[in-house]
Amino acid sequence: DTEVTQTPKHLVMGMTNKKSLKCEQHMGHRAMYWYKQKAKKPPELMFVYSYEKLSINESVPSRFSPECPNSSLLNLHLHALQPEDSALYLCASSQQLAGFTGELFFGEGSRLTVL
Amino acid sequence: AQSVAQPEDQVNVAEGNPLTVKCTYSVSGNPYLFWYVQYPNRGLQFLLKYITGDNLVKGSYGFEAEFNKSQTSFHLKKPSALVSDSALYFCAVRETGANNLFFGTGTRLTVIP
Numbered sequence: 001d002t003e004v005t006q007t008p009k010h011l012v013m014g015m016t017n018k019k020s021l022k023c024e025q026h027m028g029h030r031a032m033y034w035y036k037q038k039a040k041k042p043p044e045l046m047f048v049y050s051y052e053k054l055s056i057n058e059s060v061p062s063r064f065s066p067e068c069p070n071s072s073l074l075n076l077h078l079h080a081l082q083p084e085d086s087a088l089y090l091c092a093s094s095q096q097l098a099g100f101t102g103e104l105f106f107g108e109g110s111r112l113t114v115l
Numbered sequence: 116a117q118s119v120a121q122p123e124d125q126v127n128v129a130e131g132n133p134l135t136v137k138c139t140y141s142v143s144g145n146p147y148l149f150w151y152v153q154y155p156n157r158g159l160q161f162l163l164k165y166i167t168g169d170n171l172v173k174g175s176y177g178f179e180a181e182f183n184k185s186q187t188s189f190h191l192k193k194p195s196a197l198v199s200d201s202a203l204y205f206c207a208v209r210e211t212g213a214n215n216l217f218f219g220t221g222t223r224l225t226v227i228p
């Protein structure tokens with residue numbers, strides 16, 4: 001199984017809602033990532049988890065809250081978002097951070113629209 | 116600081132013709148270079164990487180890339196383009212010791228039948 005599965009594929013939420021994005025991989029990878037991608041732009045790193053611990057937070061606003069319940073799952077909790085947060089949110093995994101080879105496995109993304 | 120430049124937003128090529136998608140980079144130390152492809156409404160897929168060794172790297176779907184240290188370039192090439200190659204292509208770089216990739220702005224490749 002070489003897939004990274006993201007749910008939901010599409011999400012529309014109001015600025016006062018609380019929602020979550022979910023990501024799952026069963027490749028035994030120990031590093032998981034959240035990226036944000038705006039239209040016609042490259043992916044921008046948000047968070048990296050290594051062995052279920054937060055390793056990198058790229059100064060992301062606190063309205064985005066990541067969680068890694070176990071080595072296969074990664075969540076992104078959303079609260080009080082702004083319309084400018086509308087984007088494609090991509091989850092990725094890699095074998096590990098130590099000796100990171102640069103080969104990331106991406107999910108298809110969750111397209112978020114904030115009204 | 117690391118940076119990646121993809122000078123062309125859009126590349127059009129006729130089916131069967133060779134294609135080139137350009138990438139130049141700037142990093143401290145030895146570069147780790149990558150190409151990823153993104154099809155519509157999909158996540159990114161790894162194509163190939165250069166870490167060390169032979170300057171010509173072969174990857175998935177018949178793509179290859181040539182590392183040129185003197186020109187700080189890592190152009191993506193394919194001898195004969197297919198319509199199904201139409202997608203968004205991202206060059207990426209990783210600095211030595213870093214744990215994430217820095218992506219270029221992307222080049223949209225359109226292969227015309």
